Amino acid sequence: MTALRCNVADLLHHQAARRPVHLETDGTDFGAVGGTRLDADPLVIDVVIERVPDGVVVRGTVQGVMTADCSRCLRPITRSFTWNVNELFESHPLEGQTYQLEGEEIDLELPIRDTVLLGLPLMPLCTTDCAGVCPQCGIDRNETTCSCNNNPTDARWDALSALTFDD
Ligand SMILES: [Zn+2]
Structure with missing residues:
Protein backbone atom coordinates (compact mmCIF):
# COMPACT_ATOMS: atom_id res chain seq x y z
CA MET A 1 0.00 0.00 0.00
CA LEU A 120 11.36 15.92 -16.77
CA PRO A 121 13.53 17.33 -19.56
CA LEU A 122 16.20 15.02 -20.96
CA MET A 123 18.43 17.97 -21.85
CA PRO A 124 17.70 20.69 -19.26
CA LEU A 125 18.89 24.20 -20.10
CA CYS A 126 19.44 27.10 -17.67
CA THR A 127 18.04 29.44 -20.35
CA THR A 128 16.78 28.55 -23.82
CA ASP A 129 19.68 30.49 -25.36
CA CYS A 130 22.40 29.24 -23.02
CA ALA A 131 25.69 29.66 -24.88
CA GLY A 132 27.26 26.74 -23.03
CA VAL A 133 30.85 25.89 -22.42
CA CYS A 134 33.34 26.39 -25.23
CA PRO A 135 34.31 22.89 -26.41
CA GLN A 136 37.81 24.09 -27.17
CA CYS A 137 38.86 26.14 -24.15
CA GLY A 138 36.21 25.18 -21.59
CA ILE A 139 35.20 28.78 -20.79
CA ASP A 140 31.55 29.39 -19.84
CA ARG A 141 30.44 31.52 -22.80
CA ASN A 142 27.49 32.90 -20.83
CA GLU A 143 29.95 34.84 -18.70
CA THR A 144 32.81 35.76 -20.95
CA THR A 145 33.87 35.73 -24.57
CA CYS A 146 36.50 33.13 -25.14
CA SER A 147 39.52 33.59 -27.40
CA CYS A 148 38.28 30.91 -29.80
CA ASN A 149 34.87 32.56 -30.14
CA ASN A 150 35.49 33.11 -33.86
CA ASN A 151 34.53 29.51 -34.33
CA PRO A 152 31.93 28.83 -31.66
CA THR A 153 30.78 25.50 -33.10
CA ASP A 154 32.55 22.31 -32.21
CA ALA A 155 34.58 21.14 -35.22
CA ARG A 156 33.60 17.56 -34.41
CA TRP A 157 30.05 18.36 -35.61
CA ASP A 158 31.17 19.53 -39.04
CA ALA A 159 30.90 16.02 -40.46
CA LEU A 160 27.27 15.89 -39.30
CA SER A 161 26.26 19.17 -40.92
CA ALA A 162 27.76 17.92 -44.20
CA LEU A 163 25.46 14.89 -44.18
CA THR A 164 22.38 14.88 -46.42
CA PHE A 165 19.44 12.54 -46.09
CA ASP A 166 17.28 11.10 -48.85
CA ASP A 167 13.58 10.66 -48.13
ZN1 LIG B 1 23.39 26.80 -19.28
Missing part, protein backbone atom coordinates in the same frame (compact mmCIF):
# COMPACT_ATOMS: atom_id res chain seq x y z
CA THR A 2 1.50 3.30 -1.04
CA ALA A 3 0.78 6.79 0.22
CA LEU A 4 -0.96 7.61 -3.05
CA ARG A 5 -3.61 4.90 -2.85
CA CYS A 6 -7.21 6.16 -2.76
CA ASN A 7 -10.38 4.34 -1.88
CA VAL A 8 -13.07 5.29 -4.41
CA ALA A 9 -15.90 3.07 -3.16
CA ASP A 10 -18.09 6.14 -2.54
CA LEU A 11 -17.74 7.18 -6.18
CA LEU A 12 -18.29 3.76 -7.72
CA HIS A 13 -21.81 3.54 -6.35
CA HIS A 14 -22.99 6.85 -7.81
CA GLN A 15 -22.88 7.59 -11.52
CA ALA A 16 -21.08 10.89 -12.26
CA ALA A 17 -20.08 11.35 -8.63
CA ARG A 18 -16.88 13.31 -8.12
CA ARG A 19 -14.53 14.18 -5.28
CA PRO A 20 -11.47 16.45 -5.01
CA VAL A 21 -8.30 14.89 -3.63
CA HIS A 22 -5.23 16.72 -2.33
CA LEU A 23 -2.08 14.69 -1.65
CA GLU A 24 1.52 15.55 -0.90
CA THR A 25 4.45 13.20 -1.17
CA ASP A 26 8.23 13.32 -1.13
CA GLY A 27 9.45 14.27 -4.59
CA THR A 28 12.73 12.42 -4.21
CA ASP A 29 10.85 9.10 -4.35
CA PHE A 30 10.13 9.72 -8.00
CA GLY A 31 13.48 9.02 -9.53
CA ALA A 32 15.37 10.96 -12.14
CA VAL A 33 15.75 11.30 -15.89
CA GLY A 34 19.40 11.67 -16.76
CA GLY A 35 20.66 14.30 -14.33
CA THR A 36 17.22 15.86 -13.78
CA ARG A 37 15.51 14.91 -10.56
CA LEU A 38 12.76 16.11 -8.29
CA ASP A 39 13.63 18.28 -5.35
CA ALA A 40 12.92 17.23 -1.78
CA ASP A 41 10.08 19.76 -1.80
CA PRO A 42 6.77 17.96 -1.65
CA LEU A 43 5.17 16.83 -4.84
CA VAL A 44 1.67 18.30 -4.58
CA ILE A 45 -1.17 16.46 -6.27
CA ASP A 46 -4.50 18.24 -6.73
CA VAL A 47 -7.01 16.19 -8.66
CA VAL A 48 -10.70 15.51 -9.00
CA ILE A 49 -11.67 11.86 -9.17
CA GLU A 50 -14.88 11.34 -11.14
CA ARG A 51 -16.99 8.27 -11.79
CA VAL A 52 -17.38 7.45 -15.48
CA PRO A 53 -19.05 4.40 -17.09
CA ASP A 54 -15.77 2.45 -17.38
CA GLY A 55 -14.28 3.33 -14.00
CA VAL A 56 -12.95 6.60 -12.63
CA VAL A 57 -11.14 9.50 -14.30
CA VAL A 58 -8.47 11.44 -12.44
CA ARG A 59 -7.98 15.03 -13.63
CA GLY A 60 -5.87 17.77 -12.17
CA THR A 61 -2.30 18.84 -11.64
CA VAL A 62 0.93 17.70 -10.09
CA GLN A 63 3.27 20.46 -8.87
CA GLY A 64 6.82 20.23 -7.66
CA VAL A 65 10.37 21.45 -8.02
CA MET A 66 13.03 19.90 -10.22
CA THR A 67 16.77 20.32 -9.98
CA ALA A 68 19.34 19.62 -12.67
CA ASP A 69 22.60 20.78 -14.14
CA CYS A 70 22.32 22.72 -17.40
CA SER A 71 23.23 20.31 -20.18
CA ARG A 72 25.29 23.00 -21.91
CA CYS A 73 27.05 24.98 -19.16
CA LEU A 74 26.56 22.64 -16.15
CA ARG A 75 25.21 25.44 -13.96
CA PRO A 76 22.68 24.21 -11.39
CA ILE A 77 19.01 24.75 -12.27
CA THR A 78 16.09 24.76 -9.84
CA ARG A 79 12.68 25.14 -11.44
CA SER A 80 9.12 24.65 -10.31
CA PHE A 81 6.64 22.91 -12.59
CA THR A 82 2.93 22.21 -12.92
CA TRP A 83 1.94 19.31 -15.11
CA ASN A 84 -1.55 18.12 -16.00
CA VAL A 85 -2.84 14.70 -15.06
CA ASN A 86 -5.76 13.20 -16.98
CA GLU A 87 -5.98 9.44 -16.56
CA LEU A 88 -8.61 6.71 -16.66
CA PHE A 89 -8.65 3.84 -14.17
CA GLU A 90 -10.73 0.83 -15.21
CA SER A 91 -11.21 -2.82 -14.29
CA HIS A 92 -9.71 -4.02 -17.57
CA PRO A 93 -7.07 -1.42 -18.42
CA LEU A 94 -5.52 -1.03 -21.85
CA GLU A 95 -1.81 -1.62 -21.50
CA GLY A 96 0.10 1.65 -21.65
CA GLN A 97 -3.08 3.73 -21.93
CA THR A 98 -5.23 3.30 -18.85
CA TYR A 99 -4.59 2.19 -15.27
CA GLN A 100 -5.91 -0.62 -13.11
CA LEU A 101 -8.97 -0.05 -10.94
CA GLU A 102 -8.23 -2.49 -8.12
CA GLY A 103 -11.59 -3.39 -6.66
CA GLU A 104 -12.63 -0.13 -4.99
CA GLU A 105 -9.16 1.40 -4.91
CA ILE A 106 -6.85 3.26 -7.27
CA ASP A 107 -3.14 3.83 -6.82
CA LEU A 108 -2.10 7.24 -8.11
CA GLU A 109 1.58 6.40 -7.82
CA LEU A 110 1.93 4.88 -11.30
CA PRO A 111 0.28 7.68 -13.30
CA ILE A 112 2.09 10.33 -11.23
CA ARG A 113 5.36 8.52 -11.81
CA ASP A 114 4.65 8.34 -15.56
CA THR A 115 3.72 12.04 -15.64
CA VAL A 116 6.93 12.99 -13.85
CA LEU A 117 9.16 10.84 -16.04
CA LEU A 118 7.56 12.25 -19.21
CA GLY A 119 7.75 15.81 -17.89
